[in-house]
Amino acid sequence: MSGEWVLGIIGGSGLYAMDALEDEQWIEVKSSFGEPSDAILCGRIAGVKVRFLPRHGRGHRILPGQLNARANIDAMKRAGCTDLLAISAVGSLSEPLAPGHFAAVDQFIDRTQGRASTFFDNGLVAHVSMGDPVCPRLSGYAADAVERAGGTVRRGATYLAMEGPQFSTRAESKLYRSWGAEVIGMTGMPEARLAREAELPYALMAMVTDYDSWRDKEAAVDVSDILETMHANGEIARKAVEKLCALLPERREASPIDTALEHAIITAPEQRDRAVMARLDAVAGRVLNGGQS
Numbered sequence: 001m002s003g004e005w006v007l008g009i010i011g012g013s014g015l016y017a018m019d020a021l022e023d024e025q026w027i028e029v030k031s032s033f034g035e036p037s038d039a040i041l042c043g044r045i046a047g048v049k050v051r052f053l054p055r056h057g058r059g060h061r062i063l064p065g066q067l068n069a070r071a072n073i074d075a076m077k078r079a080g081c082t083d084l085l086a087i088s089a090v091g092s093l094s095e096p097l098a099p100g101h102f103a104a105v106d107q108f109i110d111r112t113q114g115r116a117s118t119f120f121d122n123g124l125v126a127h128v129s130m131g132d133p134v135c136p137r138l139s140g141y142a143a144d145a146v147e148r149a150g151g152t153v154r155r156g157a158t159y160l161a162m163e164g165p166q167f168s169t170r171a172e173s174k175l176y177r178s179w180g181a182e183v184i185g186m187t188g189m190p191e192a193r194l195a196r197e198a199e200l201p202y203a204l205m206a207m208v209t210d211y212d213s214w215r216d217k218e219a220a221v222d223v224s225d226i227l228e229t230m231h232a233n234g235e236i237a238r239k240a241v242e243k244l245c246a247l248l249p250e251r252r253e254a255s256p257i258d259t260a261l262e263h264a265i266i267t268a269p270e271q272r273d274r275a276v277m278a279r280l281d282a283v284a285g286r287v288l289n290g291g292q293s
């Protein structure tokens with residue numbers, strides 16, 4: 001879909017509103033997948049339409065494992081988002097990625113358990129490609145924006161999504177390092193999977209808050225260290241969103257991710273479950289309704 005940008009921002013720990021928005025208004029968006037984390041804050045930054053959702057709700061009410069990621073992504077799609085930038089606090093599993101740095105995530109290892117991780121269901125089976133889970137265009141713009149906001153950013157990092165809410169043991173932390181994971185958090189999955197199913201180009205800008213628990217001579221991560229780093233660097237994340245809006249080209253060219261479902265649904269048309277199709281009106285309406293966008 002070429003045309004205008006409607007930039008969805010999913011704000012993680014420490015990011016519960018966006019001061020820079022003009023004409024701001026919180027709107028309740030109903031989802032066919034249950035309750036989203038909160039209302040969506042709508043407005044404009046540098047002329048770009050922005051839709052902001054605090055991932056854990058205002059006041060940080062929702063555990064990572066209890067987030068209704070399906071409702072969140074479905075609501076952002078219904079709110080008209082064309083692209084989604086997720087912002088997340090993460091632990092670092094790599095020495096050069098120091099607390100206070102940012103990382104533009106480009107790969108995931110998913111260790112979450114028991115979370116609803118697809119919009120599809122019996123009666124409507126789909127398999128989207130997840131080889132390249134992140135939109136390189138949006139991720140590149142977001143990394144440029146962090147630099148313009150004065151941050152240090154690493155382009156390309158593998159994110160280990162853990163279940164939580166407890167932090168990792170030292171043995172787990174070392175194991176994930178041996179797998180090549182560079183940052184660790186609790187929310188990037190299934191969010192990234194669901195964004196792809198919803199044909200929304202997704203990027204994850206991770207803010208490193210701690211060194212997790214793999215450094216033997218140092219204390220294991222605790223939440224007070226995380227909050228301290230988050231408060232010291234949250235302003236860069238907020239400023240980066242403003243810079244991102246300012247640097248997006250006026251016209252949004254189509255992305256291949258806009259049509260991720262094109263050949264993904266394999267259930268024969270006559271076998272499709274009407275109720276499941278109805279629930280997917282926003283996520284998959286483009287393909288289910290004869291390919292119109």
Ligand SMILES: CSC[C@H]1O[C@H](OP(=O)(O)O)[C@H](O)[C@@H]1O
Nearest residue numbers: 012013055064088089185186187
């Ligand atoms: C506050 S520390 C752990 C918490 O922070 C991260 O949240 P988010 O990804 O939403 O920024 C992490 O995933 C945990 O949920």
Ligand SMILES: Nc1ncnc2[nH]cnc12
Nearest residue numbers: 089090091184185186212
């Ligand atoms: N060390 C860590 N593990 C999981 N999630 C985090 N979020 C911030 N730091 C984290």
